[in-house]
Amino acid sequence: MxxxxxxxxxxxxxxxxxxxxxxxxxxxxxxxxxxxxxxxxxDLPWRHPDTSAWAILVSEIMSQQTPVSRVEPRWRAWMDQWPTPADLAAAPTAEVLHAWDRLGYPRRALRLQDAAEVIAADLDNQVPETTEELERLPGIGSYTAAAVSSFAFGRKATxxxxxxxxxxxxxxxxxxxxxxxxxxxxxxxxxxxxxxxxxxxxxxxxxxxxxxxxxxxxxxxxxxxxxxxxxxxxLGRPASATKPKTQKWAGTDRQLRGAIMDVLKAAHAAGDDRHGVSLDVFTTSVTELDPTLIDSLSESTAAAVARVRELSADRDRISRLMTDLVTDGLAQKIDGRLALPNR
DNA sequence: AATCCGGGGCG
DNA sequence: CGCCCAGGATT
Known part of the structure; x- marks a missing residue:
């Protein structure tokens, strides 16, 4: 050569x-x-010396694209409810999504529970220390792996x-x-x-x-x-030429999907979803705002339905988004009824 | 590299 | 109302 x-x-x-x-x-x-x-x-709570590696991992997941001020109260309640990976792995997914509250990107909660199941089942309930092992867990990418390896275990990472x-x-x-x-x-x-x-x-x-x-x-x-x-x-702080265009929110599927999720969470909190929310009742309520059907639900669930109705009256669109929620694992469909997943 | 994925709050 | 926030997964 x-x-x-x-x-x-x-x-x-x-x-x-x-x-x-x-x-x-x-x-x-x-x-x-x-x-x-x-x-x-x-003085962030997860920086305290006695914080477990799992608690630090949870704080990192919650903080992805979410300001610290909103994470803090949710993190405290979360760690109080499920202190270890095994605790979260054993929790009903509906409860997990409810506890996630309105932190955004709810699939993060699903993947966090998936990661907890792997750690509890395969890793002796211990959070791995290396970035290579951490990155194999669901929902953990290069940033979170490095952060946990560094902040929880003191390993040198980028x-x-x-x-x-x-x-x-x-x-x-x-x-x-x-x-x-x-x-x-x-x-x-x-x-x-x-x-x-x-x-x-x-x-x-x-x-x-x-x-x-x-x-x-x-x-x-x-x-x-x-x-x-x-x-x-x-250099005089020159502005970057191309700023990434911000993603729309008002009027998007994402907004409507979030409102539908709110219905499921409200129904779960009120006990309306014991057998799931009937798809027929739900879609009819949403599109027709039928008082009779609404009255069959709790007040809080009916309010969430009304909120969906404010965003859209397009039955096909609502139907499609509900199907997406089922596909994503954020909702579960049983015998034509829709509910939060219960894994 | 570009998109999608929630939701809220601030300038 | 645009922009930003302890990103990840998919294409």
Missing amino acids: THRAGPESNPSESSTTFPQVAEPVLRRVQDTIIAWFEEAAR VLDTNVRRVLVRLFAGRERPTTSPGREETAWAANLVPDVKHVEWNAGVMEFGALVCTARNPDCPACPLHDICTWNQ
């Missing part, structure tokens, strides 16, 4: 996307972030969430915001920035720094202890 492979030997573009960071600069950033974190970190990606990209690459999802190149780049000592504080610190100082919307650059060496700040 007298020659190297050709195609990949043009480093001109990638080196500017994720540039090498000079050693003194990196040390300054690491020391600053870690010191800042140890002084300014929020925690790369939206906060970390934004902070690193601003500091070292001069861009306002990261891409939609991290690629292999970015992950490797970020891994090289993790220090060998106090890597847990680094991981948690960069995340916290992105959440409190280097925020997406109104970063507090005047208060930033790194403003003098921040590439993005030096």
Whole structure:
């Protein structure tokens, strides 16, 4: 072999996307972030020393795309009800979805229970420590695996969430915001920035720094202890050219699906779903708003039905979304009746 | 790489 | 009312 492979030997573009960071600069950033974190970190309950690895895992799942302020009360109630993986694995799925409340993305709750079943059945009820093992669990991807390995077990890992990606990209690459999802190149780049000592504080610190100082919307650059060496700040904080278009909500299937889920949860809470909510009663109630049929349900369930009715009177569409809920495992259909799953 | 998947709250 | 929030799975 007298020659190297050709195609990949043009480093001109990638080196500017994720540039090498000079050693003194990196040390300054690491020391600053870690010191800042140890002084300014929020007192989150799952950061307390006696928190179990499972409790930390639960907090990470709940925090996916959901603000900490909304997670905290749900997490407390959840851990009080199901302290270990075996507890959650044994719980009725309808109760799990009800306890998930309105945290959003309810399939996260299903996958969390799936993960609990694997841990309880195959892993002696113990949360695995390595990112490789964690990533095999349902609902756990690269971020959550690294976070649990780092925060619950103190292992060195590369925690790369939206906060970390934004902070690193601003500091070292001069861009306002990261891409939609991290690629292999970015992950490797970020891994090289993790220090060998106090890597847990680094991981948690960069995340916290992105959440409190280097925020997406109104970063507090005047208060930033790194403003003098921040590439993005030096460039005058240029806005990224292409901002990802935000997903619609009003009028979408997602909104209507959520309202239908509310009916199931209300029916479950009121005991209306002992034999499931009849599909006929449900769809007729929704489309015709028939008082007779509504009266056969509890007041809270009827109110949830009325809310669906406000969003849509399209019977076919409602029918299709209910079918989707069954397919996704978020609802269960038995003899023409619809209910929350009872696995 | 782009989409979809909930829901709420803030500027 | 647009945008963002400790992402993951699928295509």
